[in-house]
Amino acid sequence: MAKLTWQSIKLQRLVGQIVVMIILGIGAIAVLMPLVWMLSTSLKTRSTSTEFPPKWIPLDAKKVVIGEREYFIYSIPVEGKMRELALFQKRGPVGIFVNPDNPKERYEIDVQKGKRVYEVKFHWENYPEALTTVPFGTYIWNSIIYVVVTTIGTVVSCTIVAYGFARFRAKGLSVLFLLLLATIMLPPQVTLIPQFVLFTKFGWYDTLYPLLVPAFFANAWNVFLLRQFFMTIPLELDDAARIDGCGPLGILWHVILPQSFPALATVAIFHSLWAWNDFFYPLIYLQSKEKWTVSIGLQQFNSIYSRNLPGLMAASTMTLIPTVVIFFVAQRLFIQGVVISGIKG
């Protein structure tokens, strides 16, 4: 009796699991569909990319060159047998079909009876083409500068500041920390316009400086995240290091930093993704083409070459690839970072 009940519970669980997996499976298809479509479209030709209904695998109509011209291949019944013939000419409903291997062999058949033959073909050339249609290499280089410099700036400055807030006591420090917390919620628009005026007066308009320099002055959100993390490192370790003759910077270097790799990596990854995707600040500050970042370049590609859909999707794919790679490499950190910053925020 007891065994039976146990089995029925197991069965119930199994059914529940299957139902959950079916729901999740449908959702997962919906989630992945846009990305699959992007990839597939990036490998099509201009004409096949806008076909309806869309084909998920890039297919080209099979063609053959006879003489100087290209002809479509049709699959068509000849004397009861299906054959692949080239449509040479159309006369009303009747088509003149020829054997591609022997153009002298001709048949006159109703075109309606045949079907065009498609073959799978990946147009990888869309990728190099997209890279050269617009100076994508330059944009990527600018984005890399933006990402690398600001990530270094953010990690270094936020670490130092967070260390100050986590390990030192001074008059007014807690008030300043509250002030820092308050700025997390501050919408950037409130400081945006005077900053723009100021940077313009500096002669920084149309340079990368307005994007790079502020990163070195710590950002409230990351300071908060790192400070929370530093607080979990036992103070006894500091004391031990102090006895060994370490000063404040020595403690930071020998005690705090070695313990904080996950938190630092989280900040670095979140920041670099943000910088790579950032559109607003480059849009405001960068005017000349040779200074644009990938996001601006892609937007420009989108508005000028919108008829080159495969090229556009190839460019989008290339823009997303670094993000996706980083995501898969550092998945744990992501989830952890979201948990630290999300819940304790």
Next chain:
Amino acid sequence: MVATTAKGTTVAATAKRRKGLTLARREAMWAYLLISPWLIGFIWLTAGPMIASAVLSLTEYDVINPPRFVGLGNWIYMFTADPLFWHSLRVTLTYAVVAIPLGLVLGLTLALLLNTRIPAIAVWRTIYYMPSVVSGVAVAVLWSYIFNPRFGILNWLLSLAGIRGPGWLSSTEWALPALIIMSLWSVGGGMIIYLAGLQSIPTTLYEAATIDGAGAWQRFWKITLPLITPIIFYNLVIGIIGTFQYFVNAYVMTGGGPANATLFYNLYLYRNTFRWSRLGFGSAMAWFLLFVVLVMTLLVFKSSAMWVYYEGELKKE
């Protein structure tokens, strides 16, 4: 967080007493030295510009000519005469009111499903979380073609169900709903936060409830939901504030159109400021935005007692 601060202070205080006043002064010196990057940045890039922005909102300014004082002119114009200010606010709030609750429900549902024991759980979580990591212009470009009425896959899916899809981004009626649908794609970001919340609910509560005869439905309503309300509320407020930053998708996909149907607040602020060089008016819009955000933040603070208690409970685990 509160507990750690208290502990940290005591330890430091004892240390201070032991080592004397000069050391305390030295500690303070180090503290200010270490936080100086932020402090300088705060004065230079935050506090100063905030004041400047408030002052600018009382002027007419186009960067080239010196600012001209107009008193409350921008504000009065904004509230009473500007043809699109209230409209952009309405667009933003409409989006917020529909997209955020939808995202909350969907995110929570997903988190509940992904908190069950099923095979390959990590793979499922990865799939659902990924869209919230990829973002920016590439995603906006991608979605603008998914909504294409002629060959986009959304209308293809609808056609499979025998529905003739609308013009989406080119339709005044459907452009905003399209952006809302798109927002659901990246619901995984909220899901991860819920998931963390769900996993920190002590299992003993569920065990006790099961012994008392509570079914799955009751356990959800009586235990899960009350315990994660703080997180729901947090996501809600973050979502509302985020809506006021909404920019890339509106700029890239619709340009605010058609007929201003997707003219989000931030896009309108951008246009006024950087397209039409109305920096004074833009500053007024920015400050009004700050007031809105401030109200939201106050709501967070009102609820904060709830979630600080919640965390304290967790620390004992």
